[in-house]
Amino acid sequence: MSRILEQIGNRILVGISQAFYAAGYFWEILIETGRFIRKRQFGYGYRVLVMQILFTGVEALGVIAIISLALGVVIIVQGSSILPQFGQGKLVYAILITIITRELGPILTAFIIIARSGTAIATELGNAIVSHEIEAYISFGINPIAYLIVPRFLGVTISLVLLNLYFNLFGLLGSFLVTQFIYPLQMQEYLYNLLNTLKTQDVLSSLVKSITFGIIISTTATYYGFKVERSTTEIPQVAIKAVGRSFILCILADAMITLVYYV
Amino acid sequence: MKFKIRFASQIVGVFVIVGVLFITIVLVLMGINQRWFAKNYYFKSRFPSANGLSVGMPITFKGFTIGKITKLSLTPENTVEIDFYIQDTFYPKVYENSILQLQSNPLGLGGGLVFHQGKKPTEPIPENSFIPSLDTPEGKYLLEAKLVEIPKTEDAVTRLLGEIDPILENLNRVLISVNTLLGTVTASLEGKGPSPLAGTLRQSEKITENIASTTKSLSQSIDQLLANATGITTNLTEITSNLKEGTEVLKDPTGLVQKLLDPKGSLATFFDDNNRLFDQIEGILKEVHANLAELRQFSSFLNTTQPRILGALEEGRQAIRKGHDVLEGLRNNPFLRGGIPPKQPIPTTQKGYRMEEF
Amino acid sequence: MFEGERNGITLEAVSLFGGEIKILDSISATFPFHQCTVVMGFSGSGRSSLLKVAAGILWPDDGVVRVNGTPLAKMSEKELLEFRSQCGFAFQDAALWSNLTVYQNLLLPLQFHRRKTPIEQLDRKIRRILDEFDFQDNPQFRPAQLSAGERKLISLLRALVLEPSILFLDEPTSFLDNVTVERILRTLKSQKQEGKTLIIATHSPELTSQLADRLVVLKGGKIVEQGSFKEVVRSKNPEVIEVISEVLSEAAVYDTDILELLEDSNTE
Numbered sequence: 001m002s003r004i005l006e007q008i009g010n011r012i013l014v015g016i017s018q019a020f021y022a023a024g025y026f027w028e029i030l031i032e033t034g035r036f037i038r039k040r041q042f043g044y045g046y047r048v049l050v051m052q053i054l055f056t057g058v059e060a061l062g063v064i065a066i067i068s069l070a071l072g073v074v075i076i077v078q079g080s081s082i083l084p085q086f087g088q089g090k091l092v093y094a095i096l097i098t099i100i101t102r103e104l105g106p107i108l109t110a111f112i113i114i115a116r117s118g119t120a121i122a123t124e125l126g127n128a129i130v131s132h133e134i135e136a137y138i139s140f141g142i143n144p145i146a147y148l149i150v151p152r153f154l155g156v157t158i159s160l161v162l163l164n165l166y167f168n169l170f171g172l173l174g175s176f177l178v179t180q181f182i183y184p185l186q187m188q189e190y191l192y193n194l195l196n197t198l199k200t201q202d203v204l205s206s207l208v209k210s211i212t213f214g215i216i217i218s219t220t221a222t223y224y225g226f227k228v229e230r231s232t233t234e235i236p237q238v239a240i241k242a243v244g245r246s247f248i249l250c251i252l253a254d255a256m257i258t259l260v261y262y263v
Numbered sequence: 264m265k266f267k268i269r270f271a272s273q274i275v276g277v278f279v280i281v282g283v284l285f286i287t288i289v290l291v292l293m294g295i296n297q298r299w300f301a302k303n304y305y306f307k308s309r310f311p312s313a314n315g316l317s318v319g320m321p322i323t324f325k326g327f328t329i330g331k332i333t334k335l336s337l338t339p340e341n342t343v344e345i346d347f348y349i350q351d352t353f354y355p356k357v358y359e360n361s362i363l364q365l366q367s368n369p370l371g372l373g374g375g376l377v378f379h380q381g382k383k384p385t386e387p388i389p390e391n392s393f394i395p396s397l398d399t400p401e402g403k404y405l406l407e408a409k410l411v412e413i414p415k416t417e418d419a420v421t422r423l424l425g426e427i428d429p430i431l432e433n434l435n436r437v438l439i440s441v442n443t444l445l446g447t448v449t450a451s452l453e454g455k456g457p458s459p460l461a462g463t464l465r466q467s468e469k470i471t472e473n474i475a476s477t478t479k480s481l482s483q484s485i486d487q488l489l490a491n492a493t494g495i496t497t498n499l500t501e502i503t504s505n506l507k508e509g510t511e512v513l514k515d516p517t518g519l520v521q522k523l524l525d526p527k528g529s530l531a532t533f534f535d536d537n538n539r540l541f542d543q544i545e546g547i548l549k550e551v552h553a554n555l556a557e558l559r560q561f562s563s564f565l566n567t568t569q570p571r572i573l574g575a576l577e578e579g580r581q582a583i584r585k586g587h588d589v590l591e592g593l594r595n596n597p598f599l600r601g602g603i604p605p606k607q608p609i610p611t612t613q614k615g616y617r618m619e620e621f
Numbered sequence: 622m623f624e625g626e627r628n629g630i631t632l633e634a635v636s637l638f639g640g641e642i643k644i645l646d647s648i649s650a651t652f653p654f655h656q657c658t659v660v661m662g663f664s665g666s667g668r669s670s671l672l673k674v675a676a677g678i679l680w681p682d683d684g685v686v687r688v689n690g691t692p693l694a695k696m697s698e699k700e701l702l703e704f705r706s707q708c709g710f711a712f713q714d715a716a717l718w719s720n721l722t723v724y725q726n727l728l729l730p731l732q733f734h735r736r737k738t739p740i741e742q743l744d745r746k747i748r749r750i751l752d753e754f755d756f757q758d759n760p761q762f763r764p765a766q767l768s769a770g771e772r773k774l775i776s777l778l779r780a781l782v783l784e785p786s787i788l789f790l791d792e793p794t795s796f797l798d799n800v801t802v803e804r805i806l807r808t809l810k811s812q813k814q815e816g817k818t819l820i821i822a823t824h825s826p827e828l829t830s831q832l833a834d835r836l837v838v839l840k841g842g843k844i845v846e847q848g849s850f851k852e853v854v855r856s857k858n859p860e861v862i863e864v865i866s867e868v869l870s871e872a873a874v875y876d877t878d879i880l881e882l883l884e885d886s887n888t889e
Contacts, residue, residue: 053275054267061278124720132716135678140730140783141705162282169285195289195296203290230639 025226026219029153032146036154045147052155056117057162063112065174068100068167072175075099077183093197100171101202106209107254109163110217113156114246118221121152122242125225126235134226149222156221157214164210205261212253220246303330303348304390308363311398313343315365316376322347322363324378329353332376342399349378357394359385360410364397379411434575628689629653629818630675630787635684637670644670646842647684654787657809657819657832659850661864662839668822669713669791671839675820676710676789677701706734709780713791713822715772717764723775724760727751727782734783750778754804770796777805787818794825806831838864 036045079092125148128134137144176190224242228234267274294300310316313335321328330353334346349357360381379397388394395401397413405411630652637645644667652658652675660668673679674686677693686693688704696704717726724747731743751760754774764772773796780788793809794802802825809832813819821828829836836853838845838861846853846861853861 050271050275051268053278054271058274058278127719131719132712132714133718135673136710136712136716136718136779138678139676139705139708139710139789140733141702142729142733158279162279165282165286168289169282191292192296195292198289198293200293203286203293 022223025223028145029149029219029222032143032150033153036146036150045151048147048151049155052152053159053162055120056113056156057159060109060112060116060159060163061166064109064163064167065170067108067112068105068171069174069178071104072096072100072171073178073182076175076179076185080183080185090193090197093193096172096194097197097202101168101198101206102209103254103258105164105167105171106160106206106213107250109160109167109210110213110250111247113160113163113213114217114243114250117156117159118217118242118246119239121156121218121221122225122239123235125222126228126238127232129226129228130230130232130235149218152222153215153218156218157211160214160217161207161210164206168206201261205257209254209257212257213250216249216253217246220249298350302351304351304354304357304387305333305346305348306357306390306392306394308345308347308394308396309338309399310343310345310365310396313337316343316345320376322349322376322378324353324356324380327353329356329378355387356380357387358383359388360405361388362395362397362402362405362411364402364413379413381405381411382409431579434572434579437572437575629656630820631687631690632671632675632681633685633687635674635681635686637667637674637679638682644842645674645681648842648844649684650675650837650844650847652818652820653835654818655816656834657813657821658835658837659829659833660820660822660837660839661829662822663864663867666839667842668839671837672710672789672791672820672822676708676787677704678710706783707785708787708789709783709785710789711773711777711780711791711793713795715764715769715776717772717775717779719764722761722763723756723758723767726764726775727760727779730779730783747782750782754778754801754808770798770801773797774801774805781808781812785817788812788820790819790821790823792823793821794823794828802827840864 075096076092079095080089083089083091125134128148134144134148137147172194176185176187179185221242224238224245227238227241316332316335318332318335320332322330322332330347330349332345332347336344336346338344356378358381360383362379364377364379366375366377378394395405397403397406406413632648632650634647634649635645636643636647648671650671660671662668670679674681677686677688680694688696691700693701693704717723718729721729727747727750728743731738731746735743747760756771756774756778758767758771764775767775773793777790777793780790788809790809793805797805806828809819809821809828813832819832821832823829833850835848836850837847838853840860845864846856846858854865856862
């Protein structure tokens with residue numbers, strides 16, 4: 001009995017110390033990010049940032065475009081054929097904005113980024129540790145957090161915000177153009193109603209969500225990447241952990257932000 | 264080196280700029296559409312109660328939303344003071360002596376806060392001034408002094424009533440003409456001796472009464488009207504048969520002579536009065552003849568007007584049925600707000616399945 | 622700061638754990654400046670870790686590392702950066718940055734520490750050092766495209782590119798052909814003559830005999846013997862004799878790549 005209690009106690013203590021460690025790690029990232037932004041560091045960090053946006057943002061654009069286009073078309077076609085039967089044709093705009101701008105836009109882009117970049121970052125950093133590349137940085141006095149983590153942190157967050165914008169661009173406007181072929185609507189009427197339905201809170205909520213998800217994904221992925229100690233077999237394990245944890249944290253954060261929005 | 268790697272900065276630059284541009288354009292358009300940058304002119308008003316008022320409630324003018332309520336507060340005198348704004352584009356419409364009216368619909372739908380412009384065009388009144396509401400003495404005074412005019416509003420129910428009105432009027436007119444005609448008939452028959460004719464007279468009186476009661480009851484119950492009209496018709500048939508009877512009596516000279524001689528009891532008088540009696544009889548017969556002609560005319564007129572009356576009744580009935588539908592619809596549809604939308608003929612799917620040939 | 626004083630890097634009762642295993646067991650050692658210290662020991666005796674702790678790359682779980690008497694842990698960020706800019710570390714497994722080209726691997730430390738120097742000057746410096754060691758391949762290659770020997774050479778060049786006053790070299794000559802080893806030896810000799818501090822972990826009898834001023838003998842994470850080359854070589858301690866003879870003969874006998882690789886993976 002006492003052994004069980006001891007085990008539970010130990011586990012709680014380990015959990016608490018890990019939470020503190022993670023919080024300290026996040027704090028460190030924030031401090032270094034502040035430094036990175038304040039005094040434009042030497043070219044290398046900037047270059048990593050650009051490449052990170054290229055890999056995380058630009059290369060995911062295709063997937064995002066397809067998903068958001070399809071989603072938008074489905075909502076418009078379904079909405080504008082069913083809703084007028086209840087005399088609620090205008091609800092289609094509210095539904096579009098709720099689904100694309102507020103809910104699915106941020107969370108779907110986050111999921112895609114987790115699958116693409118979360119794993120990539122965790123694997124890359126794990127490899128860098130196993131091959132002692134991190135130690136090589138330290139030996140030159142180059143802070144790995146400042147030069148490896150911060151550009152990824154910023155890159156993923158910026159990419160996520162931008163991809164969310166593109167998701168909206170394709171989901172709201174692209175899908176409208178596609179719908180024209182199947183189910184013609186008046187362009188001016190569509191845009192006017194959409195812009196009137198779109199509230200500042202919608203835009204704000206969407207942006208806050210994508211920024212939060214970006215922070216969660218980059219922090220989790222780099223945190224687990226750095227958890228690798230010495231062997232390459234740990235790398236797939238941490239990649240899986242990074243993905244799983246990112247998913248859970250993103251969904252929890254999503255629920256929390258949505259609740260805050262409605263409360 | 265791969266194209267993507269070599270031009271990484273340029274590609275990322277375009278990626279970022281397009282994204283930022285998109286959100287900027289959206290925000291600017293939202294701002295313009297939702298009037299973030301336009302100036303609003305604030306005013307105050309007072310109501311006896313906050314019932315039906317709420318913050319954010321739109322203020323309309325001729326169907327346009329021109330402003331919104333921003334604040335409701337209870338004053339120490341227990342009246343409700345509201346703060347509201349008028350959009351800059353509508354500000355020049357705010358003449359002196361304008362008032363606000365809280366319109367409520369008998370069905371509780373489609374009401375709103377309506378702005379009524381002062382009658383005389385003036386410079387717009389300064390910001391933060393007081394615009395009285397119709398529910399306060401100031402507003403009522405302005406209305407009574409004809410400084411402001413409240414146009415007749417139309418909602419679903421008034422429209423419906425408007426549709427029934429001309430039908431009823433039409434019906435009324437027909438009945439009035441029937442009435443006057445019967446009046447002349449009565450006048451011509453008044454005071455004349457023979458019993459069948461007196462019967463005719465009484466019957467005519469009954470008709471007039473009937474018609475009068477019909478006209479009165481029309482405003483209360485249109486359904487009853489049809490029955491009454493049938494009553495009129497049967498009455499008229501009775502009149503006709505009575506008249507016929509009278510005519511037949513007159514046709515038989517012996518019976519008539521006997522009857523005529525009877526009161527005096529002496530034939531001598533018949534011959535001694537220098538044809539006075541005969542002349543009298545002849546005059547009566549002439550009058551009866553004229554009356555009969557008039558009656559014929561009347562019955563033929565009634566024959567022609569009867570379909571018109573029936574038509575008018577049918578129209579009224581349809582209008583009422585339509586009104587019933589509308590009210591039923593209003594009661595049943597919880598989504599409906601702001602009037603009745605144009606009906607869209609929607610083929611029902613149930614019908615489709617049945618009708619289709621397999 | 623580090624020049625002039627004939628002090629050095631001292632380790633006081635330093636312990637390092639790798640999970641449950643004690644890699645370094647309360648080691649106290651001195652690496653004087655302007656001298657060449659060679660660390661000897663079997664594979665897995667903790668040589669690489671000792672070098673990394675001394676260079677301040679790994680933080681010990683216990684004990685103090687002092688540079689000129691100042692504990693590393695108490696240095697300000699600026700002092701630590703200054704110390705690091707004076708250190709060059711060549712890793713046993715090269716540890717080149719795999720996502721950068723060979724050229725960028727050499728450029729990055731220069732860019733980081735010589736921010737005000739124009740890029741043309743840095744470029745000249747990199748070309749000169751590559752020429753000096755007769756690097757044949759395209760410097761735009763990635764480390765993965767190089768042979769193991771070339772990677773080690775680049776790792777050494779990366780450690781030298783900042784012209785540091787303290788050089789940590791972990792097996793600098795393994796995997797390399799004789800010509801390159803010859804060239805490295807010459808370079809290290811001239812570095813030593815310039816008064817630089819060399820701390821080398823090696824099997825090579827050549828390097829040891831030609832460069833070592835001092836010897837540190839490690840066994841199982843503990844120091845068996847340390848002192849001047851002559852003292853240690855003549856030590857009567859049977860463990861010391863065992864280590865020296867075995868290590869030297871090991872290198873002499875198994876001079877093949879496969880065994881080296883095996884040995885590499887066992888080092889840690």
